[in-house]
Amino acid sequence: MQYQKVENLSSLLKSISHPIRLKILCLLQEKELTVGEIRDEVATTHANISQHLTILRNQGVIDFRKDANFIYNRIADERVTEMMKTLRSLFCQPGTK
């Protein structure tokens, strides 16, 4: 694997290697969600969610659209969805610890 790809991939993985951000990506697998909806599921402050969303946006993992005073977040890269599917099937099946 060439140098640049190692850097890019580790940067991507790093951006999702946090319980809150991982949870956010799981939630966004289903459908797009507002910041407030995400906060309700994740149980932390708005500010904290906002910061985690910023990290995911800067990495290009998620995208958003504005509607009224809501911001709807969605996964931006199809490969991330695929990766999440694999991760869940490998590590989140019933019976795996």
Add this chain to the structure above:
Amino acid sequence: MQYQKVENLSSLLKSISHPIRLKILCLLQEKELTVGEIRDEVATTHANISQHLTILRNQGVIDFRKDANFIYNRIADERVTEMMKTLRSLFCQPGTK
């Protein structure tokens, strides 16, 4: 996804979200390698490699065997091998940036 699995998975991802550790896992896909062999590929100090290997061992990602005064490292969890395959096919194909 339940709480514990989110924690476990983010902990696993975190342990591999470092350029050196990701490179190590790529190298170990092929075959088991000694600390010195890894160092030759990765270009840092022995001490640094040793510390990164410790992180991967503590996470249960890699395992090792001793032979003479060499330590041969290998991937310990088949699921990690599968994950790496998926990651490489998604993010490391020629043509992906």
Add this chain to the structure above:
DNA sequence: TCAGTTTTTAATTTAATGCTTAAATTTAAT
């Protein structure tokens, strides 16, 4: 045991993260 390798440990320094709080924006509704 001695010399030579390989690997680990410890100590230090520096940088990056994560959370909280508070203040600031933006937009919509009243």
Add this chain to the structure above:
DNA sequence: ATTAAATTTAAGCATTAAATTAAAAACTGA
């Protein structure tokens, strides 16, 4: 206009991570 709701930004502090250096183990073969 004013208020209220949703979101972002920034500051501060504590924790954690990474790299470097130096020293110390662990092991082999002579």
